Amino acid sequence: MEEILNEHSRASRGQVAGIYQAIRDRICLLHYPPGKKLAEYELAEEFAVSRTPIRQALQRLEYDGLAEIRNGVGTTVTVIDRHTFEDIFTFRMHLSELIGDFPAPAEIPTVLSSLDHLIDMAEQTRSDRDMVGFWRLNHALQDATGKLIGNQSLRETHTRYYFLACRIWYSVIEGIFDDQSADFIIEAHEIVKALKAGDLRAVGFIQRNHIALGMHRIAPFFRSE
Amino acid sequence: MEEILNEHSRASRGQVAGIYQAIRDRICLLHYPPGKKLAEYELAEEFAVSRTPIRQALQRLEYDGLAEIRNGVGTTVTVIDRHTFEDIFTFRMHLSELIGDFPAPAEIPTVLSSLDHLIDMAEQTRSDRDMVGFWRLNHALQDATGKLIGNQSLRETHTRYYFLACRIWYSVIEGIFDDQSADFIIEAHEIVKALKAGDLRAVGFIQRNHIALGMHRIAPFFRSE
DNA sequence: TCGCCGCAAGCTGCATACATCATCAGCAAA
DNA sequence: TTTGCTGATGATGTATGCAGCTTGCGGCGA
Numbered sequence: 001m002e003e004i005l006n007e008h009s010r011a012s013r014g015q016v017a018g019i020y021q022a023i024r025d026r027i028c029l030l031h032y033p034p035g036k037k038l039a040e041y042e043l044a045e046e047f048a049v050s051r052t053p054i055r056q057a058l059q060r061l062e063y064d065g066l067a068e069i070r071n072g073v074g075t076t077v078t079v080i081d082r083h084t085f086e087d088i089f090t091f092r093m094h095l096s097e098l099i100g101d102f103p104a105p106a107e108i109p110t111v112l113s114s115l116d117h118l119i120d121m122a123e124q125t126r127s128d129r130d131m132v133g134f135w136r137l138n139h140a141l142q143d144a145t146g147k148l149i150g151n152q153s154l155r156e157t158h159t160r161y162y163f164l165a166c167r168i169w170y171s172v173i174e175g176i177f178d179d180q181s182a183d184f185i186i187e188a189h190e191i192v193k194a195l196k197a198g199d200l201r202a203v204g205f206i207q208r209n210h211i212a213l214g215m216h217r218i219a220p221f222f223r224s225e
Numbered sequence: 226m227e228e229i230l231n232e233h234s235r236a237s238r239g240q241v242a243g244i245y246q247a248i249r250d251r252i253c254l255l256h257y258p259p260g261k262k263l264a265e266y267e268l269a270e271e272f273a274v275s276r277t278p279i280r281q282a283l284q285r286l287e288y289d290g291l292a293e294i295r296n297g298v299g300t301t302v303t304v305i306d307r308h309t310f311e312d313i314f315t316f317r318m319h320l321s322e323l324i325g326d327f328p329a330p331a332e333i334p335t336v337l338s339s340l341d342h343l344i345d346m347a348e349q350t351r352s353d354r355d356m357v358g359f360w361r362l363n364h365a366l367q368d369a370t371g372k373l374i375g376n377q378s379l380r381e382t383h384t385r386y387y388f389l390a391c392r393i394w395y396s397v398i399e400g401i402f403d404d405q406s407a408d409f410i411i412e413a414h415e416i417v418k419a420l421k422a423g424d425l426r427a428v429g430f431i432q433r434n435h436i437a438l439g440m441h442r443i444a445p446f447f448r449s450e
Numbered sequence: 451t452c453g454c455c456g457c458a459a460g461c462t463g464c465a466t467a468c469a470t471c472a473t474c475a476g477c478a479a480a
Numbered sequence: 481t482t483t484g485c486t487g488a489t490g491a492t493g494t495a496t497g498c499a500g501c502t503t504g505c506g507g508c509g510a
Contacts, residue, residue, distance in 0.1 A: 015464085040492070050465040055492085056284060063288060071492055072471035084377065091378035094326065098319050152309065153316035153389075157382050164378075240493085265462070275495040280462085296462050297501035 019047055020057040027066050027077050028167040029135060034079040038067060065164055082222040085168055089215040092161050095154065096208040100201025102150030108195055114144050115195075119188045126181040131173055134181055138166060141188060148195075148203060169214055172221040183213055244272055245282040252291050252302050253392040254360060259304040263292060290389055307447040310393055314440040317386050320379065321433040325426025327375030333420055339369050340420075344413045351406040356398055359406055363391060366413060373420075373428060394439055397446045408438055 023043070026032045038058060040051045047054065058075050061067035069075045080088075118140050125133035142162050149155040173180065187210045194202035248268070251257045263283060265276045272279065283300050286292035294300045305313075343365050350358035367387050374380040398405065412435045419427035 037491095039490095041490095051492090052464055052466090059281060059284070060288060063285065069492075070472085072473075072490085074472095074491055087377045090327075091376055091382075094323050094379075101319065102315075151316055152312045153386060154319075157316075161378060264460090266460095269495095276462090277494050277496090281493095294462075295502085297460085298503075299461055 015047075015049055016053045016056045016060075019043075019049070019053055020060050022047075023057055023061060024064070024066060024163060027061070028163060028170060029132065030167060030171050032077050033171075034077050036077045038075040038077065040075065064160065066167075080168060082219075085218070085222055086215070088161055088165050088168075089211055092158075092165060093208045093211045093215075095158050095161065096204045096211060098151075098154055099145070099149055099158075099204030099207070102154065104148045104200050105150045106147035108198075111144050111147055112192060112195055114140070115188055115192050118144065119185060119192075122181065122185050122188065126185065129177060131170075131177065134173070134177070134184070135166070135170055137184070141184070142166075145191070145203065145207060148200060165211075169218050172218055175221070176217050179217060180214065183210060240272075240274060241278045241281045241285075244268075244274070244278060245285050247272075248282055248286060249289070249291060249388060252286070253388060253395060254357065255392060255396050257302050258396075259302050261302045263300040263302065265300070289385065291392075305393060307444075310443070310447060311440070313386055313390050313393075314436060317383075317390060318433045318436045318440075320383050320386065321429045321436060323376075323379055324370070324374055324383075324429030324432070327379070329373045329425050330375045331372035333423075336369050336372055337417060337420055339365070340413055340417050343369065344410060344417075347406065347410050347413065351410065354402060356395075356402065359398070359402070359409070360391070360395055362409070366409070367391075370416070370428065370432060373425060390436075394443050397443055400446070401442050404442060405439065408435060 023032070023038070032038065040054050040058065043054045043058075044051045058067055058069060062069050062075075066078060067075055068078050118137060121133070122137050124130075125137060142159065146155055146159055149158060169176075169180070187206060190206045191203050194200070194206060248257070248263070257263065265279050265283065268279045268283075269276045283292055283294060287294050287300075291303060292300055293303050343362060346358070347362050349355075350362060367384065371380055371384055374383060394401075394405065412431060415431045416428050419425070419431060
């Protein structure tokens, strides 16, 4: 399988960042499902580097809560139980509510144009049932709304827990794709409307409601497990 | 100079955690002031390990936002400007407000007894003008309130940004010790009262108000710089 | 005297070898 | 049959040497 993001092509400086991102994306896309063993030596061979930068990337992933390193045993992708799942989604809902408390730092027209583009692509991936494309659009939406957050700490945390959460809904995306992609487009449209009205607080609430929708949509899959 | 927390005494297992904690505490206590160079080789010699575990600890500190690693230059303690300072404190205020939204996971009586003990010690450090002791009590209060947070993600974030913030007020503690220590004791008492009344939401608001007080107390020091 | 170029020193980034730990299969004794 | 020991195995943890980057100083030329 090809790389989702061909980031680890740059040669000397900052290999770790690219490797980290590549592995993180694989985890989020369930190419590396929960419980999957992440052997340092194998990854080192694949990325054509030594174990050292791989270890750095894995340690960052552990710090993110995406991987678990046990001495003498190995590194595995973390398994998320229902309780943790609800914790993360609930927390993200609260975070989104805070967005409106800070003035937007980015230029609104720039964000609006990227949102327009994003909506167009979303219509396409929806009709194509392109899961990976849809997943990347979620990244893009996350990126766009992140630019509207006027508090650096909130923005960091917002991003951090997005990456913890995105792989969860991706694990059940097959069963909820129609609803989820429809809501995605609605969400993007609503955000555009809110932005045009200059109502940043509404953006946060729209996102919060959307996270809640996703949470209730995913929850049944956890109960059945 | 002796270690503040003698954590790096344990031999084989998890050296990194102890080293990380030791360096973090030094940064928070301004033993390593902003801009201070953290040379891997020196630290390796001091902790009697190789550069490898030192590098791990420094990378975690960088991820925390406490250190900055630049290739070919060195690792330095980050400098916090006024804007970042306000971002962090404001965000922490919002986080504290969320505490009341989740049921307390810990047993209240346990927390209450540790708070009682904490108040006694606070009176002592206040009359002794014991800055380091006071700093450790802040850690303890952070720990105690952390046990009241019923959402793991919120708890993690709460702790994370505490460590980013605590070194800031410590840098000006000399000028505000009397006010700060007095408020600390008041805060602890108020939290005890709120807990006895079963009003967890009040705990969050008390903490929020206290963070705001600290923020306004520290802000003038930034303006003069 | 001023400015530019190049080299050298010091630091982090990376690769590699070795140490240590956790696990389990296999065997022997109760 | 069960239990407990033991050695092999494969993983991560650590030490160390070298490569590459950044910076500053000194020398050289205008």
